[in-house]
Amino acid sequence: MKEFIIDLNCDMGESFGAYQIGNDREIIRYITSANIACGFHASDPTVMAETVSLCRQYKVMPGAHPGYRDIVGFGRRQMEMDQKDLINDIVYQVGALTGFLHLHGLTLQHVKFHGALYNFMVNQEARFIEIAAAIKDAFGNPVLLALGTHRTASLKKTCRKKGLRLALEAFPDRMYTDDGELLSRSHRQAVLHDPDVIARRAVTMVKEQGIESVSGRWIDMDIDTLCLHGDNVESIAAAKKIHGLFKKEKILTRPLAAPA
Numbered sequence: 649m650k651e652f653i654i655d656l657n658c659d660m661g662e663s664f665g666a667y668q669i670g671n672d673r674e675i676i677r678y679i680t681s682a683n684i685a686c687g688f689h690a691s692d693p694t695v696m697a698e699t700v701s702l703c704r705q706y707k708v709m710p711g712a713h714p715g716y717r718d719i720v721g722f723g724r725r726q727m728e729m730d731q732k733d734l735i736n737d738i739v740y741q742v743g744a745l746t747g748f749l750h751l752h753g754l755t756l757q758h759v760k761f762h763g764a765l766y767n768f769m770v771n772q773e774a775r776f777i778e779i780a781a782a783i784k785d786a787f788g789n790p791v792l793l794a795l796g797t798h799r800t801a802s803l804k805k806t807c808r809k810k811g812l813r814l815a816l817e818a819f820p821d822r823m824y825t826d827d828g829e830l831l832s833r834s835h836r837q838a839v840l841h842d843p844d845v846i847a848r849r850a851v852t853m854v855k856e857q858g859i860e861s862v863s864g865r866w867i868d869m870d871i872d873t874l875c876l877h878g879d880n881v882e883s884i885a886a887a888k889k890i891h892g893l894f895k896k897e898k899i900l901t902r903p904l905a906a907p908a
Contacts, residue, residue: 661699675878689723715762
């Protein structure tokens with residue numbers, strides 16, 4: 649019988665001061681990797697430190713989640729930036745998180761861009777490679793995450809040739825366009841809320857390496873990790889359903905940097 653192994657990641661540490669966002673202490677029980685906000689779209693130093701400590705407690709591998717400098721828009725608004733400025737902003741954010749990781753005896757496993765920056769980079773291979781190279785030079789070649797589409801399949805090959813580590817990601821609670829990109833959140837069908845539907849989609853993504861688009865078209869994917877969300881009650885229920893269904897389907901979960 650074929651063995652199926654997948655990483656489960658979640659965006660975490662997105663609270664700010666007195667404002668509580670997400671259910672980090674619940675969702676962390678079901679994931680293997682955490683994408684920790686670095687202060688530009690959300691989070692603050694205390695939240696970052698607490699989230700890193702949570703990762704250590706639950707043996708979840710930490711990663712940086714840098715975004716545009718856009719707290720008001722939660723990093724979901726596209727910003728025109730000079731490439732040099734963008735690289736410096738990303739290095740600054742990852743560096744901030746790395747300090748807290750060192751403080752807690754942990755190492756940086758991965759880097760995943762947030763929001764509008766994440767979506768923008770799907771179609772910017774040359775810019776993505778340049779940023780990835782800078783991250784490698786600064787932080788010892790952590791894994792980079794990108795949306796798993798037909799476009800990023802070639803990106804993965806390019807990264808491999810250049811000695812860069814890339815993992816491709818899928819979202820069981822999001823609908824996809826026919827081009828294999830995430831359906832805009834402005835669309836009423838963009839985000840799924842039924843835990844059973846989300847769990848079944850997660851199994852399909854892992855075992856069949858693909859999913860149906862919003863119009864019913866099959867989309868082939870190269871998937872290394874699934875992103876779960878922990879920002880509402882339905883998300884936690886979906887995470888529990890996925891955890892249970894994976895056990896039933898003999899799907900193993902393992903962090904991105906874990907040895908094969």
